[in-house]
Amino acid sequence: MIEEGIAGDNNPDDDPPTPFNSEEIKKRVAQINRENKSKEEQKAIKTLENKLLPKLEEYERHLDTLGNRNSYSKTDTDETFMRMKEDHILNGQLKPAYNVQISTESQFISHYDFYPYPTDTLTLIPFLNSFENRYNNLPGKVVADSGYGSEENYEFMQDNDIEPFVKFNYYHKEQKRAFKKNGFLSQNLYYNSEEDYYVCPMVQHMDKVGNKRNKTASGYTSTSTLYEAKNCNGCPLKCLCTNAKGNRRIEVSHNLNRHKQRIRELLTSEEGVYHRSQRPIEPESVFGQTKSNKHYNRFRHFKKDKFLMDFAIFAIAFNIGKLHLKGLNNKEIWAFLGKYGQKGVVILFLVKIGVNFKSFSSVNNYNQKTAA
Secondary structure, three states: OHHHHHHHHOOOOOOOOOOOOHHHHHHHHHHHHOOOOOHHHHHHHHHHHHHHHHHHHHHHHHHHHHOOOOOOOOOOOOOEEEEOOOOOOOOOOEEEEOEEEEEEEOOEEEEEEEEOOOOOOOOHHHHHHHHHHHHOOOOOEEEEOHHHOOHHHHHHHHHOOOEEEEOOOOOOHHHOHHHHOOOOOHHHOEEEOOOOEEEOOOOOEEEEEEEEEEEOOOOOEEEEEEEEEOOOOOOOOHHHHOOOOOOOEEEEOHHHHHHHHHHHHHHOOHHHHHHHHHOOHHHHHHHHHHHHHOOOOEEOOOOHHHHHHHHHHHHHHHHHHHHHHHOOOOHHHHHHHHHHHOOOOOEEEEEEEEOOOOOOOOOOOOOOEEOO
């Protein structure tokens, strides 16, 4: 009987369940109240109306505020709980924060914006869109670390004619000898593009067995291809090749691999080497001056719009001070200021700045805390 019930619940021919929310409950309660019910039934209805329904409405308000995030702060609902680099108590405590993104050129702050996403991957596209809203064009080159490398971001930059000097995960790791000599890694398997199959270390073909669709938190959908070996039973190298009980299967995104190949060519070019050497100099010096020299370690307000105002005033003052130090008559500075009217000349150096609610900043990331 239990198996029959489970089979009935898992019947694929059944219609999808009707959404169950507070409004639907109110309609059903109103319909029941119009009918004559016993005292026990009336008591159950009152319990539903007075206790359970308000709690459900409270949960719905929380979910509406949460959106596509996994947490938010009650004192500032725009903030999300994030793991900060500094941890004075050494207990891995999460703190409400913003992920603040800035772009710099010649150590001038050219743009900034705040985001509720703990990871940098989801911030690049909205940051570039906000950059376009401010300057009426997109930059021609983007220089960023591997935290921004993803298929979605590479697609966006390709569609908008942006040169992506943006590393991807394992960019440095794949340069190491141990990585290159590991013939069991899927990245090192031989691929026949004409007949669409891979070759395992035992020279066995791994044929295509299907496709897999993956959806990111931002809604971007990517397609990966699945390849599987025909027979791994009795293979003497299986213990080194895979932990799967059956045949080895790999998942490959050919579109992402195409982007990675282009990134390798850009980053290893003469221009790419220059941008990679400049990136640590650009934003890190700005953060060092901001935190250590300017003592800008906390915001004085709550809510995102006031944070933006707070940081805007600081950025203006910071850039004016930089102009003064370099000399107002310096042709290089005025040439820099004139660049923003032309497309394809502003190079962005992006890094993460956490906005920490209750603690000071760390060495590498500029973690801005809010006034208590």
